[in-house]
Amino acid sequence: MDDELHERVREVIASVPAGSVATYGDIASVSGAPSPRLIGRILSEDGQDLPWHRILRADGTPAPHLLDEQLQRLRAEGVIPDGQRVDLRKYRWQRDPDNDAGLGGLF
DNA sequence: TCCTTGACAGATT
């Protein structure tokens, strides 16, 4: 059921902790989406209730139309963007190797 | 049914 995938993607995005960010590719990989494009599409349609501002592109730069709002919201959460770019090395959300994934045993 | 568009990513040039 592809609806499940859609739901899973939202779940993963919702599981990203404040003060951290993730890339579309990461979300796609963790959620099992076939392509990161799906993430963007889902967010554009059904991401109103999700922390979409924590999702960045692979370079650490948010999407062009969201750029203002994105950086502003991130800054409010403690993420300090370097110009238009966020240090993924520091803020990128990665599953704790010691603790299980942020999925909370979704698998 | 084919073509275009879009919150992307990675490899090339």
Add this chain to the structure above:
DNA sequence: AAATCTGCCAAGG
């Protein structure tokens, strides 16, 4: 380092 090309999947015209 920056611009370009290619592959990717789904939805709408």
